[in-house]
Structure formats: C-alpha cells, structure tokens
Amino acid sequence: MPLFLRKNILPSVYLGIWKIDESLDDFFSLYPFLRGFQSEVVGLYKSDQRCREILAVRLLIREIIDENVLLFHKENGCPFLSNGMNIGISHTRGYAVVIVSSIKKVSVDIEYINKRVLRIKDKFMRDDEHADSLFEYMIHWCTKETIYKLFSEDKLSYNEMQLLSISHNGNDGIIAAKNIIRNKAIEVYYHTFDDIVFTFTAL
Incomplete structure (x- = not known):
C-alpha cells in the first residue's frame, strides 16, 4: 500500500513513496496491470527484493500520473517517461520513491x-x-x-x-x-x- 502520496510538494512537482509489504504474488494479484510487466521484471532480476522494488515504482507512476505511461532508461541509466514528463526514482530495502514533473528536472534519493x-x-x-x-x-x-x-x-x-x-x-x-x-x-x-x-x- 502507498505509505503516503504528497501531490504538489513543489509547484508542478509530485512525489510518492511506497512501503513494499507485498510479495510478488500479491503485486500481480492485487494490481492486474502489473501482469504486463511480469515476464520482463522476473526475467531481468533474480532478486525477489529487486523485482518488488521495480513493481512498486510502476505502481507509484500509475498512482501519481493516473495514466498508462511507459518507463524507459537512457544508456547512462537515467529514467524517462513516454509522455515526456521528467522522473526521478530511488529505492532502498522495503521502500520505493518516485518524483515527477512536467516542466522541471527532478531527482530523489x-x-x-x-x-x-x-x-x-x-x-x-x-x-x-x-x-x-x-x-x-x-x-x-x-x-x-x-x-x-x-x-x-x-x-x-x-x-x-x-x-x-x-x-x-x-x-x-x-x-x-x-x-x-x-x-x-x-x-x-x-x-x-x-x-x-x-x-x-x-x-
């Protein structure tokens, strides 16, 4: 479940944190849209924790933007979204955080x-x-x-x-x-x- 979601923390900037309590099975059963990423995520990452962090990031993007956008990464690893919004991502054991903005460069740790x-x-x-x-x-x-x-x-x-x-x-x-x-x-x-x-x- 989302730990908290603070919209407009700064003008045009949105941030959300997810406390990762779910198992992999929970993610796919509770949030059916994540099944579209199942083979990609489970295939790329061997660590269960890492898979759950990636899925939590996908959930946060959906929660904050409320539309179906794709997440990509540049060659240097920087994330970007298919709708042109700027995004910053970070995670640590048990938590994921996402920050997005349509007009500003953003970053989070x-x-x-x-x-x-x-x-x-x-x-x-x-x-x-x-x-x-x-x-x-x-x-x-x-x-x-x-x-x-x-x-x-x-x-x-x-x-x-x-x-x-x-x-x-x-x-x-x-x-x-x-x-x-x-x-x-x-x-x-x-x-x-x-x-x-x-x-x-x-x-």
Missing part, C-alpha cells in the same frame, strides 16, 4: 539511516563541509546522490558538489548546495520518518 556512512564519510565529504551527527552525514550523502542524478550528464565527483548549509525544521529541512562545475546553486529538500531519510530537488 532514499536511504536507511545507517552507521555504515561513517566508514565512507571521507569519500564524499569535502574539507570545507561539516557534519555534527550521523543524521547530518546521511543528509550529506543523500543530497550528493540527489545532485549527482540531477546533473547526470556532468558526471560529478563528490568534491564537485558542495553543501553550504542545512536548515532543520522537525522532520523536514532545506539544504543549500552547489554544483561547482556549473557554479549553480541548488535547493535540496529532505524529509525523515522512522529510520529513513530521503532528499529531493527540482530545477
């Missing part, structure tokens, strides 16, 4: 808050960036993943993305960031619930 990020912090943190907690390290990680996907054609390194500030407001917040290659300022938004954090942006 979702992660479990995990101490593993502390072991790799030197990989993605710049010398002029600072984090005070595990949560803020997760914000840095997710934000840079989101920016990387937004500017996929730039193939940015972590040092070519800079977080300037994080404004917290309960479970939500805004990150001021920068694509250094383009000298482009970006606002990235975050939301956290349970032990999950996700970041998203539109440009």
Whole structure:
C-alpha cells in the first residue's frame, strides 16, 4: 500500500513513496496491470527484493500520473517517461520513491539511516563541509546522490558538489548546495520518518 502520496510538494512537482509489504504474488494479484510487466521484471532480476522494488515504482507512476505511461532508461541509466514528463526514482530495502514533473528536472534519493556512512564519510565529504551527527552525514550523502542524478550528464565527483548549509525544521529541512562545475546553486529538500531519510530537488 502507498505509505503516503504528497501531490504538489513543489509547484508542478509530485512525489510518492511506497512501503513494499507485498510479495510478488500479491503485486500481480492485487494490481492486474502489473501482469504486463511480469515476464520482463522476473526475467531481468533474480532478486525477489529487486523485482518488488521495480513493481512498486510502476505502481507509484500509475498512482501519481493516473495514466498508462511507459518507463524507459537512457544508456547512462537515467529514467524517462513516454509522455515526456521528467522522473526521478530511488529505492532502498522495503521502500520505493518516485518524483515527477512536467516542466522541471527532478531527482530523489532514499536511504536507511545507517552507521555504515561513517566508514565512507571521507569519500564524499569535502574539507570545507561539516557534519555534527550521523543524521547530518546521511543528509550529506543523500543530497550528493540527489545532485549527482540531477546533473547526470556532468558526471560529478563528490568534491564537485558542495553543501553550504542545512536548515532543520522537525522532520523536514532545506539544504543549500552547489554544483561547482556549473557554479549553480541548488535547493535540496529532505524529509525523515522512522529510520529513513530521503532528499529531493527540482530545477
């Protein structure tokens, strides 16, 4: 079932998250239109978890757009829709998230808050960036993943993305960031619930 679906999170931007409780059989029996993807999904992905994530993404697209559109991927892996809308996709164990817009480039990343990020912090943190907690390290990680996907054609390194500030407001917040290659300022938004954090942006 959808965890939540927030329409118009930004002007012309729609986002939804699916909590993946269903088995593969549940997906195909509860949502008959998914049977059209059954051979493709099960044939391509050996992991049951991965198959369920892909099906949850298809469901979110249907829930948000409410029309039959096809999902494709470019050679670099970036997703796009047959109706011309822009789309961003992310998933982690048990959750899938989709963000779409008809006029803006969009991107999203979702992660479990995990101490593993502390072991790799030197990989993605710049010398002029600072984090005070595990949560803020997760914000840095997710934000840079989101920016990387937004500017996929730039193939940015972590040092070519800079977080300037994080404004917290309960479970939500805004990150001021920068694509250094383009000298482009970006606002990235975050939301956290349970032990999950996700970041998203539109440009």
